Amino acid sequence: MGSSLLLFLVLLFPVLLSLFWRSRKQTNLPPGPRPWPAIGNIPHLMLRQAVTGQRLHASLAAIAEDYGPLIYLRLGARELVVASSPSAAAQVLKTNDRVLCARYVPAAYRVPIYADHSLIWHARCDDNWRSLRTIFRADLLSSPSLARHAPARERKAGEMARFLLSRAGKEVKIGKVIFITFFNMVGNIIFSRDVLSLEEGKGWFPELKSHMARMLELAVVPCIEDFFPGMTGGFDLDGLKHQVQTYLEKLYGIWDEIMMQRSEETQDKDFTKMLLDHGIRDNQLKALILDIFTAGSDTSAALAEWIMSELVRSPDVMKRVREELIQVMGPPPTGDHTHLARLTYLHACIKEALRLHPPAPLLLPRCAIDTCEIMSYTIPKNCTIMVNAWAIGRNPEIWKDPLSFSPERFLNCSVDYKGIDFEFVPFGGGMRACPGISMGVRVYQLVVATMVHNFDWLLPGGKQRSELNMDEKLGLVLERKQPLVLIPKPLVG
Numbered sequence: 473m474g475s476s477l478l479l480f481l482v483l484l485f486p487v488l489l490s491l492f493w494r495s496r497k498q499t500n501l502p503p504g505p506r507p508w509p510a511i512g513n514i515p516h517l518m519l520r521q522a523v524t525g526q527r528l529h530a531s532l533a534a535i536a537e538d539y540g541p542l543i544y545l546r547l548g549a550r551e552l553v554v555a556s557s558p559s560a561a562a563q564v565l566k567t568n569d570r571v572l573c574a575r576y577v578p579a580a581y582r583v584p585i586y587a588d589h590s591l592i593w594h595a596r597c598d599d600n601w602r603s604l605r606t607i608f609r610a611d612l613l614s615s616p617s618l619a620r621h622a623p624a625r626e627r628k629a630g631e632m633a634r635f636l637l638s639r640a641g642k643e644v645k646i647g648k649v650i651f652i653t654f655f656n657m658v659g660n661i662i663f664s665r666d667v668l669s670l671e672e673g674k675g676w677f678p679e680l681k682s683h684m685a686r687m688l689e690l691a692v693v694p695c696i697e698d699f700f701p702g703m704t705g706g707f708d709l710d711g712l713k714h715q716v717q718t719y720l721e722k723l724y725g726i727w728d729e730i731m732m733q734r735s736e737e738t739q740d741k742d743f744t745k746m747l748l749d750h751g752i753r754d755n756q757l758k759a760l761i762l763d764i765f766t767a768g769s770d771t772s773a774a775l776a777e778w779i780m781s782e783l784v785r786s787p788d789v790m791k792r793v794r795e796e797l798i799q800v801m802g803p804p805p806t807g808d809h810t811h812l813a814r815l816t817y818l819h820a821c822i823k824e825a826l827r828l829h830p831p832a833p834l835l836l837p838r839c840a841i842d843t844c845e846i847m848s849y850t851i852p853k854n855c856t857i858m859v860n861a862w863a864i865g866r867n868p869e870i871w872k873d874p875l876s877f878s879p880e881r882f883l884n885c886s887v888d889y890k891g892i893d894f895e896f897v898p899f900g901g902g903m904r905a906c907p908g909i910s911m912g913v914r915v916y917q918l919v920v921a922t923m924v925h926n927f928d929w930l931l932p933g934g935k936q937r938s939e940l941n942m943d944e945k946l947g948l949v950l951e952r953k954q955p956l957v958l959i960p961k962p963l964v965g
């Protein structure tokens with residue numbers, strides 16, 4: 473928040489003061505720190521953010537510890553309610569799903585060429601949203617589609633293994649390798665071709681990753697309109713919308729180029745062809761493609777990097793994963809990936825990493841279409857709603873020894889991530905739940921299985937496993953603060 477926000481506050485102070493007095497009269501709101509006139513709880517949040525190192529999920533969890541599982545904050549003129557217990561999450565994602573299914577779109581993203589067409593940022597669950605979600609489910613994420621795309625996924629995992637073999641004994645940035653592998657898996661499903669290269673300085677669109685990263689960062693940069701909705705007169709005072717528009721135009725330009733270059737033999741089967749067959753064109757097509765890359769790649773890469781970090785820190789767990797892989801898939805380097813579903817211990821590791829390190833720790837923000845009631849408190853219309861999946865996953869009243877990485881807790885346990893067990897909601901729940909769960913889980917299984925089956929992993933500089941820094945950083949996804957650097961040691965050859 474810079475000088476433009478200060479000037480804006482001075483000019484609007486009388487209006488904000490009257491809003492403050494009016495809102496104070498509203499009773500029965502969930503508990504929370506007493507808001508200041510005009511700026512509300514911004515100072516409380518800034519203080520917590522300074523303590524938690526700008527980790528919003530941890531700041532909100534700390535406030536919930538003081539005020540309870542459902543908290544109310546006013547950030548400027550914007551109202552925010554955060555659910556931080558399984559029963560509060562159930563009230564948001566199930567009981568009141570119809571009223572709370574609208575998406576809160578960050579002001580910087582309210583750029584028509586994206587916001588009007590995206591599935592993720594579709595503001596309302598209207599007929600258009602329903603038909604886009606049906607296309608996603610049927611043509612991209614259904615079991616037959618996932619089976620059809622399995623060869624592309626396996627090819628990319630094989631390329632990753634060969635790349636790692638070529639780097640044997642050298643330092644490798646694991647997150648980068650995983651990100652590019654995911655990106656190319658998605659690229660082959662959408663465009664029938666690779667988009668990035670594992671080899672430094674090679675590849676087709678080297679600027680693609682940085683444009684997308686910058687665009688994602690802009691979703692979480694504090695924006696005046698987010699704090700003072702409707703009071704900026706539609707002006708882009710901090711210039712964030714303009715920046716988002718610029719990156720979107722660059723990304724859409726890259727999609728145009730790739731679409732022109734699609735090979736004639738393979739394009740018949742790819743997802744772009746299916747979208748075109750549904751009559752989806754122009755910005756609608758480009759926004760959906762961007763949705764898949766952004767929703768699928770960053771979250772998945774962040775999670776797989778966390779899984780590898782936890783395995784490296786826990787040699788016994790790594791050993792058990794490898795034993796299971798050898799038992800189910802045979803000794804390396806073979807990789808009969810048709811048996812991935814039988815890797816129950818690896819699956820338990822994925823669940824455990826999702827519990828401790830959910831890539832979307834606050835899910836994606838929802839918005840109340842109407843006033844409703846949660847735990848006997850009033851939730852005002854237009855209020856932003858978040859669910860703190862990170863806090864729920866680390867609650868000692870729900871999870872024994874919550875900070876330890878113990879995949880065993882998910883063996884012989886029916887708790888799953890499908891949005892029904894509210895003590896474990898990394899993919900959200902209800903109407904807006906993540907539709908990409910099955911695709912994501914298949915991809916993490918494949919990538920982690922390939923890494924652990926074929927290589928042992930060492931930390932650089934003879935560092936001890938216990939010394940691995942596990943600090944987190946929150947942008948649009950929760951990732952490692954320091955990139956994970958490991959040295960692959962091939963297990964055969």
Ligand code: HEM
Nearest residue numbers: 592767768771831832835836899900901904905906908912
């Ligand atoms: C670790 C991986 C992933 C995580 C943690 C994750 C998490 C989430 C979460 C928390 C939401 C919002 C749920 C809610 O509002 O209740 C979401 C929405 C969404 N996810 Fe995922 N996701 C992942 C992977 C994927 C993949 C692989 C795809 C598809 C290729 C995908 C596509 C989407 C889409 C399209 C939405 C928006 C749905 C809507 O608003 O109707 N996600 N995801």
